Amino acid sequence: MISKNKLKELSKYKTGKFCDQDDVFVVEGSKMGVEALMSDFEITTICATEDWYINNRTLIRKKISPENTYEVNDSDLERITALKTPNKVWMLLKRQLSPAVETQKNQPTLVLDKIQDPGNMGTIIRICDWFGIRNIVCTPDTANCYNPKVVQASMGGIFRTNIIYTNIENYLDQCHNNNIPIYGAVLGGENICNIKLNDKNIAIVIGNESKGISPNVQQKITHKIMIPNIGGTCESLNASVATGIICHEFLSK
């Protein structure tokens, strides 16, 4: 059972303001809940239906003390959820942003230049998870990775990627100093199908949904690339689709 006061307290996390203030984020739904239990993230609160609690009690007991776990029913969940249809579990987790890029051999780092749509951001994190890319370096004005829409769209990728918000121009300068090639899709770039990577220790820059890669960042690109535009009538691909195609082309072969 959960008290009305506790429900009221937790419902404030529907808005990003209190999540920012308390340095936490919300994870919802049965599948994402299990991912959270198996992650190395600290869970501060779990509200779950009885059946979900029973099915996952071993994982839950390992991860969180009983006084921070509440059994709820569907109408309790409706009071705290940000989803249209809540699904068995709602959790609060401590944010775990990294200050630095982690060493990862023979894998690219993805560099996001002002990706603004939370759906795109989450989908890009999911793509990194799929391709085993650990580091995502973002401009400070890229969508907040702890926005509930980003978390949901990442499909658990949020727990397995290392996301750094920083000045990407400085980061790309460091890449340059360390002889790490910097790839980015710009007008007149080389067809990605013709590029064979021997060393996958590269940076891949993905530009903003409507403006592409900003001029200052374009200057840092050492390898201009393009995805062939077969139809010829469409101006651009969605940012996350372009990310998926570039990662597949560079990493699947």
Place this chain on the structure above:
Amino acid sequence: MISKNKLKELSKYKTGKFCDQDDVFVVEGSKMGVEALMSDFEITTICATEDWYINNRTLIRKKISPENTYEVNDSDLERITALKTPNKVWMLLKRQLSPAVETQKNQPTLVLDKIQDPGNMGTIIRICDWFGIRNIVCTPDTANCYNPKVVQASMGGIFRTNIIYTNIENYLDQCHNNNIPIYGAVLGGENICNIKLNDKNIAIVIGNESKGISPNVQQKITHKIMIPNIGGTCESLNASVATGIICHEFLSK
């Protein structure tokens, strides 16, 4: 100038119900507005700000009679828009669904098995536009291509693709009878990187976001494929990202 009564009449198209009833759909925003003017779709109403009207008057005059064109200001637009921030123009267009697949040589047909998210649906239409795929055959419960979110996410692709809602199992039976190979991503499929297509006259089936390709449809697949899962921790890719990667792999080389 536009009358209050006219604004009230047009504001009903914020909900899908009246669009369905009148067999129309809404297009909004400066860029999509220009795409609509250049398309072969019939435009029944245009509400535009003075500057947008002036910039596009030649196209507008060719396409629609003056009595169906209204000059509006930003607060008028706010009354009829479904967007958070309306952008210069709002249009009503006649729907133009095709009953049949159009002949297109050496290009795939995309077959959508219950794609439900409007964002995914719009992004898939944009991908088809990018790769020059004309025909998209969908189950009747696939997202409505005239949903405003689909229209916006298609970035004009809605005007250049031929979308057919039908029984896809019957359609795939026809493909089979005409010796058209049917590709679909399923467990244990062949790595798409190892497939070289000589004839691109194929069908590519894309499955539902959470359930994948339904069992009845899976039985129709003649060529099972898979996108290599490099990371190994992530269960699946987003439906539109998977579509982009498959189309790129099959069509860009």
